[in-house]
Amino acid sequence: MKIYVAVELTTDEAGVMHPRRIVWEDGRKFEITSISDVRRAASLKAGGSGIRYTCHIGQKDAYLYYEDPKWFVDA
Amino acid sequence: MSRRVLHVDFNSFYASVACFLDPALRPHPVAVAGDPEARHGIILAKNELAKKFGVKTGEAIWQAKQKCPLLVTVKPDFASYQKFSALGREIYGEYSDRVEAFGLDENWIDVSGSTETLEDARRLAETIRFRIRDELGITVSIGVADNKVFAKLGSDIKKPDAVTLISPENYQKVVWPLPASDLLYVGRATQAKLLKYGVLTIGDLANTPVSFLKSQFGKCGVMLHAFANGLDAAPVLRSIDQPPVKSVGNGITTPRDLVNDEDVYLTICMLAESVSARLREQGMRAKTAHLSVRDTGLYSFIRQTKFDHPTNITSEISRACMQLFRENYNWQTPIRSLTVSTSDLVGEDNPEQLSLFDDQAPRRRAEAAEGAVDDIRRRFGYRAIGRALFLKDRAIGLMAPKDDHTIHPVGYLQNGTMDSVIGGSPQ
Numbered sequence: 030m031k032i033y034v035a036v037e038l039t040t041d042e043a044g045v046m047h048p049r050r051i052v053w054e055d056g057r058k059f060e061i062t063s064i065s066d067v068r069r070a071a072s073l074k075a076g077g078s079g080i081r082y083t084c085h086i087g088q089k090d091a092y093l094y095y096e097d098p099k100w101f102v103d104a
Numbered sequence: 105m106s107r108r109v110l111h112v113d114f115n116s117f118y119a120s121v122a123c124f125l126d127p128a129l130r131p132h133p134v135a136v137a138g139d140p141e142a143r144h145g146i147i148l149a150k151n152e153l154a155k156k157f158g159v160k161t162g163e164a165i166w167q168a169k170q171k172c173p174l175l176v177t178v179k180p181d182f183a184s185y186q187k188f189s190a191l192g193r194e195i196y197g198e199y200s201d202r203v204e205a206f207g208l209d210e211n212w213i214d215v216s217g218s219t220e221t222l223e224d225a226r227r228l229a230e231t232i233r234f235r236i237r238d239e240l241g242i243t244v245s246i247g248v249a250d251n252k253v254f255a256k257l258g259s260d261i262k263k264p265d266a267v268t269l270i271s272p273e274n275y276q277k278v279v280w281p282l283p284a285s286d287l288l289y290v291g292r293a294t295q296a297k298l299l300k301y302g303v304l305t306i307g308d309l310a311n312t313p314v315s316f317l318k319s320q321f322g323k324c325g326v327m328l329h330a331f332a333n334g335l336d337a338a339p340v341l342r343s344i345d346q347p348p349v350k351s352v353g354n355g356i357t358t359p360r361d362l363v364n365d366e367d368v369y370l371t372i373c374m375l376a377e378s379v380s381a382r383l384r385e386q387g388m389r390a391k392t393a394h395l396s397v398r399d400t401g402l403y404s405f406i407r408q409t410k411f412d413h414p415t416n417i418t419s420e421i422s423r424a425c426m427q428l429f430r431e432n433y434n435w436q437t438p439i440r441s442l443t444v445s446t447s448d449l450v451g452e453d454n455p456e457q458l459s460l461f462d463d464q465a466p467r468r469r470a471e472a473a474e475g476a477v478d479d480i481r482r483r484f485g486y487r488a489i490g491r492a493l494f495l496k497d498r499a500i501g502l503m504a505p506k507d508d509h510t511i512h513p514v515g516y517l518q519n520g521t522m523d524s525v526i527g528g529s530p531q
Contacts, residue, residue, distance in 0.1 A: 069191075071241025076127045078191075078241050 031075035036093070036100045048082055048093060051102070059086050061093075070094075075103035108225035109340060110213040111247040111255035112196065112232065114188075115264035117209035118149035120242040121188050122178050129176060133157055137165050137177040142359050143440075148180055152264070185209075188240055195235055199228060202340045210259075212252050214340035222248060222271050229267045237265060253288055253336040254279060260286065275334055280307025287331055289324065297321075306332045349386060353394070353445020354378045361400055361438035368439065369426055370497055375444040376422035377491070380415075381478055383446065389414035389454070390446030393424040399437040407432050414450050417470045421446065 035052040051059045063085045070081035072094060079096035094101050114120065118136040123129045133154035138144030145165045157172035169175055189208045196203045202214035219225045229246040236244045243265035247258020250272065257279055258268040270278055284306055285295045297320065303309050309317075310332035317325030330336055354375045362368050372395070383390060391414045398404035407428045411420065425444050433439075458464060480489045 069239045071124070071237075071239055073124070073241055074127070076125045076241075078124075078239065 030104055031072075031077055031101050032104050033099055033101045034093075046095070048084065048100075051084075051086070051093065051100075061086055065090075072103045075101060077101060077103075106250050107214060107216045108219050108222055109249055109252055109255045110215055110225065110229050110232070111249075111252065111259045112192070112211050112213065112229075112236075112244050113246070113256075113259040113263070114192065114209040115243045115245055116149050116151055116155075117188075117242075118180060118185060119151040119154070121184055122181070123151055124241045125181075125184060126178075129178070132176045133159070133172050133174060134176045134178065135159055135165075135168060136180050137168075139179060140165055143357055147177075188242065191240055192236060192244075195232065195239065199232070202342055204341045210256075212255065212340045222250065222269060226267060226269045233265065233267055249275075249334070251334055251336040252338055252340065253331045254334050256288060257282065257286060270334075272334070276307065279332075279334075280305060280310060282306050284309050284332075287328065289328060289331070294321070294324075294328075349388070349449065351394075351445055351447035351449070352379055352382050352386070352388070352390070353443055354382075355396065355441060355443025355445075357441040358439075361440060362442070363438045364435075365430070367497070368429055368442065369422070370493060371442050372425045372429070372444060373418070373422045373491065373493060375442065376425060377418045379444055379446055380418045380421055380474065381481075383416035383449070384452075384475065384478060386449075387452045388449040389416045389452055390421075391448035391450065392446065393421055393428070394443075394445045394447065395425040395428045396443040396445075397429065397433060397439060398441045400440050401437050402440070403437075405432065410448075413456060413467070414448075414454070415467075416452075416474075417467065418474060419470065 032054075034054070036048050037050040037052065037058075038046050038048045040046050048061055048064070050061060053059065061084045064082050065085065066081075066083040068081060069078070070092075071078035072081070072092065075094070077094060077096050079094040079101075082093045082095070084091050084093050092103060094103070119134055122136055123134055133151065133156075135150040135154050136148045138146055138148065147159060147161055147163055147165065147168050149161060150159045150168075154168075154172060154175060157175070159168045159172055159175065165177055168177075185208055189205075193203055193205070193211060196211055196213045199218055200213050200215050202212075202217075204212045206212065215225050215228055219228055226248045229248050233244055233246055236242065245259045245263035245265065246267045247255040247261070247270065248267065249255040249258055249270040254270045254275060258270045261268045261278070268278075282305060284290050284298050284303055285292075287306055287309070290298070298304075298309065301312075301316075301320075303312055309328060312329070314326055314329045317329050319325075321328065356371065356375065358367075358371060362371060390411070392408055392410055394406055394408040396404060396406040409424050409428055411424060415421065421444065477489055
């Protein structure tokens with residue numbers, strides 16, 4: 030399923046976005062500890078394509094997609 | 105010099121995009137169809153499941169539902185198609201600067217500069233196929249060959265999500281057994297004529313003496329002979345090389361049948377208004393107007409007339425078209441669709457022969473007024489200002505054809521391709 034989320038991020042001098050936290054709909058925040066891959070990819074599960082960030086959150090890896098101008102996760 | 109050309113074709117493009125964006129559709133037979141309320145209710149594209157039921161592009165929704173009662177129809181979403189089309193072209197652009205679009209879903213890519221052999225080109229095609237599936241979530245089929253015509257044939261041979269190589273070594277085995285009608289520019293009429301002479305396959309066509317084809321089809325016969333032998337020399341055009349606009353037109357299937365001159369006048373005015381706005385946008389004036397009329401029996405005709413002066417004024421275009429209509433139609437049946445178009449375009453800065461006896465001042469004023477309307481619409485939207493006439497029948501008058509999507513069918517023979525093809529074939 031495609032779930033749009035709020036994302037807290039920083040933008041560096043070069044204009045590159047670094048997502049820091051994903052804010053879930055119930056208000057919980059998930060800290061992104063590291064990002065291992067950034068590239069354009071399609072999510073068949075969610076039915077959307079965009080720039081995909083492979084995020085390390087706690088013990089898990091999760092995909093976060095930037096579908097200009099919104100962000101979504103496939104869950 | 106031998107070239108390496110890919111033809112990349114999105115598989116059932118509209119339906120694939122619809123199914124990708126909405127996972128719930130995927131297990132069902134799906135067709136993208138126009139709006140039956142506005143009488144555009146024909147099938148534009150279908151997915152693989154619907155294809156199995158025999159649903160065909162171009163048939164009416166009710167016909168398709170007879171074959172496949174559980175068919176799910178969705179409305180077209182042109183913004184998404186344009187987005188996916190552009191994303192695809194972005195990927196192709198990473199491999200070559202020569203990418204030529206043929207409609208929204210097909211592109212030729214000349215990869216001669218980035219590959220050494222056809223086998224190289226095939227590997228590159230596999231990379232592109234994989235990337236499209238991975239990054240866009242829809243599939244393509246790709247034909248690889250040393251010319252555009254065979255590349256296009258190749259992309260039709262295996263699909264979806266496949267690459268087909270047509271080389272000078274295998275083309276007689278792969279292409280020649282195909283029916284002649286698979287070839288570009290062999291339509292129904294040509295096919296019937298070829299059949300009369302026992303020409304069934306592309307191979308038959310290739311082995312027919314070119315002099316005979318020329319006597320039957322003229323220049324076009326020479327071209328078809330070259331196509332069938334893989335001698336198409338037409339280059340893949342860069343996007344900036346694509347030819348300048350030769351005509352501007354707009355047509356519509358109206359929400360209800362037109363039954364009298366008044367309805368027709370309203371529709372012509374509305375179409376002429378959008379045509380003249382587009383002419384002004386391009387900085388052009390037209391010397392010829394065309395009107396095409398289709399009645400409810402699907403009988404249609406086109407008539408044209410010359411203007412006294414090149415023009416982009418709505419009232420002059422609509423007056424000329426209305427006159428054509430009055431001279432050529434006697435209302436035996438109601439009308440289903442109308443198209444207004446203009447051609448013989450010249451630039452607005454083109455010098456014009458003035459007449460001593462006509463007063464040009466009213467024309468200048470009309471042009472200035474229309475320019476002002478364009479400006480108001482640009483700033484405040486299409487509906488900010490309009491002709492009172494259009495309020496008489498809101499269903500027809502309040503359509504905004506210029507803003508609605510305009511995706512034009514493309515011809516392969518634009519830009520003098522026929523001569524370049526014939527020039528490349530041995531006589």
